[in-house]
Amino acid sequence: MAEELVLDTAIRDWVLIPLSVVMVLIGILRYFVSKLMRTSQLPDSKIIKEGQVIIRARNLRAAANFIPVKAFRARKVYYTNEENGLLHVPKGQAQNPQAQMFSDPNMAMDMMKKNLSMIIPQTLTFAWVNFFFSGFVAAKIPFPLTQRFRSMLQNGIDLSTVDVSYVSSRSWYFLNLFGLRGLFSLILGEENATDDTQRMMQMSGFGFDPSKSLGAEKDGLDIVQHDWVLPKFEQRAEAVLRKRLSS
């Protein structure tokens, strides 16, 4: 039954638009709050040193084919030498940075603060939507969905004959939640913490970084096959110069 419901214009004025505006404002507020709260973190010099060594080893691996074989081998030995190579970490020490990071009270509190600043606005807004805006049809989504979505999208509406396209305001909240991520990335620049998956990736990549990736870089350097791409470079340079001088 595809009858056309006529919805009150007051719903548009007092539900859809305020909800969207509130979510945008809360997103902007959360961005600024997280920026303010993030400035109190003193970087540890040992971790930074290890990070820089990893970056240098990675650059060597990426550009290995542009330097002669002997130079590459000398650099490789410098990094992967068993006694005093930079990437070689004795087994006993390898576990320390990781354990230290997770038991450090400052770090744990920082992560918890980030978690809270993400979850609390969402929970509050969801509770607000449920309290004020439940029990009526809020919007019509322009594409048809199957009957299985009815229980998810039409929470407050207890009529089962209404078309599934007419949704309650809870689903408008979720639609806004996902759809405004694109808008936030446009108006706030790249550094916005509104994306949950991004935050997860940042958190998981943070704890494992020093100890495991040193070993990984060492293995990576060991397996690089050197294939020099500039074998006859002097001849090519000579040819180019001749062409230039003669034209």
Add this chain to the structure above:
Amino acid sequence: MASHDESGKKSNENEMPTFNAENLQSNMKVVYYCRTFMSIIGGVIAGICGFTGLMGFVVYVLVMAITSVCLTARAGFSIHSYFDSWNRVLLDGFLGGLLSFVLFWTFAYDIVHIF
């Protein structure tokens, strides 16, 4: 669209293609911003025109295709000096703007047609 951000990033090697990672990343960011913006605009247009159902998704695909063509034209049709493969500019991020499109499509459709 920023004109000076899409800097060329291939170095002077004739045989071996090398890429400046920073420029490549910045170009990808420009592509992402363009796609997001166009999907929002496309959503508003689809809502105002009253498309429903499958027609709306056809409009989304159309808008994304137009964005790809315009990006290619902006890069002067020589993709390889700005990106490392054709897929990056044509297909990457194709579905990323879908949610924003649906949000603004619903919004515009409701405001205009069920007012």
